[in-house]
Amino acid sequence: MKKILTVSILSLMPALAAAEPSDHAKELAQQFIIVDGHIDAPSTIASAGADMATGEKSIDFDYERARVGGLDAPFMSIYVAADYEDRGGAKARADILIGLMEGVAAQYPDKFEIAYSPKDVRRIHEDGKVALPLGMENGSPVEGDLQNLKHFYDRGIRYITLAHSKSNHISDSSYDENKRWDGLSPFGFELVRAMNDLGIIIDVSHLSDAAIVDALATTRAPVIASHSSLRHFTPGWERNLSDDLVKQIADNGGVVMINYGSAFLTEEANKYSGLRNAAVDAKEAEMGRAMTSEERAGFYAEWAEENPYPFADLEDVLNHIDRTVELAGVDYVGIGSDYDGVGDSLPTRLKDASSFPVLIDGLIARGYDDEAIEKILGGNALRVWEEVEDAKRKRKW
DSSP states (O other): OOOOOSSOOGGGSOOOOOOOOOHHHHHHHHHSOEEEEEEOHHHHHHHHOOOTTTOTTOOSOOHHHHHHHTEEEEEEEEEOOTTHHHHSOHHHHHHHHHHHHHHHHHHOTTTEEEOOSHHHHHHHHHTTOEEEOEEEESSGGGTTOHHHHHHHHHTTEEEEESOOSSOOSSBOBTTOSOOSSSSBOHHHHHHHHHHHHHTOEEEOTTBOHHHHHHHHHHOSSOOEETTOOBGGGSTTOTTSBOHHHHHHHHHTTOEEEEOOOHHHHOHHHHTHHHHHHHHHHHHHHHHTSOOOHHHHHHHHHHHHHHSOOOOOBHHHHHHHHHHHHHHHOGGGEEEOOOBTTSTTOOOBTOOSGGGHHHHHHHHHHTTOOHHHHHIIIIIHHHHHHHHHHHHHHTOOO
16 A cells, blocks of 8 residues: 555654563564565655665665564565556556666665575575565556566566556456456456466455455465455455455465554554545535645644544554464464555554564564464465465476
8 A cells, every 4th residue: 555644644643662672572583584575665766766775765664674673575565556557657667666676686785685586585584684575566567468477577576466556457456446357357367377387476465355265266376465454453444354355365375464554453543534534525515615735735734633643553463463363373474564655654663674573572472482473474474485486386287
């Protein structure tokens, strides 16, 4: 999800000094391989000229914060906006962003390296560098051509989120009221099988419920939800996963990677924008006209002062992890923070990539042992990736 708030809410957050993580949590963060299913740093580089190595203009993720937090393998999101589907240029946009990440790795070979396999991730971890696996957010760059799919595999893409905020030529989107395919398109079914054959992970985040069911019925390899949370805590919001879909993903051997955006975590935060928009509509009705952009910005600031944004907290992230474990088991949950992708809405105590030891302390307090924590932090994601590679090798020609 991209920049879900139209005004900055960071200044409205009460000062909250996060407790210093325990030595044990810091040790585990450095010992275990931590995989984050979704970080939008490539878009930050493209839009703001951010430097992931120095931290200049970076937002939530950069090298130093990753090292402090013990983050070893953040999947870099090759995000292509939904409107490229109609206006063209999706493939070119994806190639540009991949090139940016290749440039980062080439410029800072002592800090970063593109990872093409779980084996690469483990080697890069041993070398003390940050691995950069690549995931494509939105399948529009495939442009209906399986040769393009092979092109992106050759360039390093190891998962594809089939759709984003609008239904596309592959799949319906959870955000789009127009469910044009009632699930996957005919090409979408073909694409899922081709992804299995190549060894590309199918990512079901952003998809409609029907499309997720179609993908699960078609794939012969585990899937991921790279940055999704649980609908139980945000009733009626299709972007999050229902309890039944969590169980189906687990039955498939996949992993649900919990999103940190506050709107994904609590009903109160999820409804915030709707309440604000309703207040705007009421004010415009009173005025008898639409607000100017300046008036709207002023109204937003005034309204937010009276209605502070209800940030989620570490405990809310832990609640989503706990429920996933209760529904499916500890082998089927991971982390997909959406750092750099959810604006200022990150939960307190988990504001950037340095905070994984804080999460670890929270998991310890909830009763998870070291083995379970290792699975949640990255073991489950690496297991899925390895099983996707196995499915490729077992393809029947």
